[in-house]
Amino acid sequence: ETGVTQSPTHLIKTRGQQVTLRCSSQSGHNTVSWYQQALGQGPQFIFQYYREEENGRGNFPPRFSGLQFPNYSSELNVNALELDDSALYLCASSLAEGTTDTQYFGPGTRLTVL
Amino acid sequence: TQLLEQSPQFLSIQEGENLTVYCNSSSVFSSLQWYRQEPGEGPVLLVTVVTGGEVKKLKRLTFQFGDARKDSSLHITAAQTGDTGLYLCAGRKAGTSYGKLTFGQGTILTVHP
Numbered sequence: 001e002t003g004v005t006q007s008p009t010h011l012i013k014t015r016g017q018q019v020t021l022r023c024s025s026q027s028g029h030n031t032v033s034w035y036q037q038a039l040g041q042g043p044q045f046i047f048q049y050y051r052e053e054e055n056g057r058g059n060f061p062p063r064f065s066g067l068q069f070p071n072y073s074s075e076l077n078v079n080a081l082e083l084d085d086s087a088l089y090l091c092a093s094s095l096a097e098g099t100t101d102t103q104y105f106g107p108g109t110r111l112t113v114l
Numbered sequence: 115t116q117l118l119e120q121s122p123q124f125l126s127i128q129e130g131e132n133l134t135v136y137c138n139s140s141s142v143f144s145s146l147q148w149y150r151q152e153p154g155e156g157p158v159l160l161v162t163v164v165t166g167g168e169v170k171k172l173k174r175l176t177f178q179f180g181d182a183r184k185d186s187s188l189h190i191t192a193a194q195t196g197d198t199g200l201y202l203c204a205g206r207k208a209g210t211s212y213g214k215l216t217f218g219q220g221t222i223l224t225v226h227p
Contacts, residue, residue, distance in 0.1 A: 042202050042217030056214045090156050105156030
């Protein structure tokens with residue numbers, strides 16, 4: 001059973017550019033959630049995808065968008081990058097069933113916007 | 115305003131000491147989780163509590179969920195240097211979808227030899 005992987009590990013962009021971050025879910029998981037973690041803070045929920053459909057969104061502007069593919073891998077796209085977008089971006093996969101779900105986090109992508 | 119308030123934000127102790135981290139909210143959560151995060155890695159789940167008043171033990175770690183399901187605590191007995199890390203509480207508010215976790219701001223624990 002493979003864990004959650006993310007790519008790239010680190011990324012440097014300039015203000016105004018666009019970026020795509022990728023996540024490969026744990027085998028068998030049908031749900032992926034994306035979080036933004038600023039330095040010294042807890043992760044903030046961006047959005048969640050369940051079976052290729054967006055299934056909940058946090059307080060992030062529309063320039064943050066995502067996709068989930070049939071194999072349950074996922075992408076996070078951010079347009080018109082701003083300096084405040086610099087953060088660790090985490091994806092977490094889970095198998096939504098029952099009353100609780102355990103989320104398995106990837107190692108994250110460290111994005112720096114200059 | 116942080117929905118989940120963690121305290122203290124920083125904790126620096128000697129090996130062998132005991133410590134408690136608190137996670138408080140004015141909202142009710144259907145479940146609450148504690149994670150530990152190492153530098154350069156994602157959070158790793160330690161425990162999930164779902165029932166008000168629930169107490170769970172994981173070796174030297176004791177987790178408690180408040181009776182009203184609004185607060186939780188993590189107690190570590192006889193801390194070791196390997197316990198050093200960022201501890202995060204995260205909750206799922208009643209009525210929200212799977213996966214939408216609300217995190218506290220974290221407690222950075224440093225255990226000195």
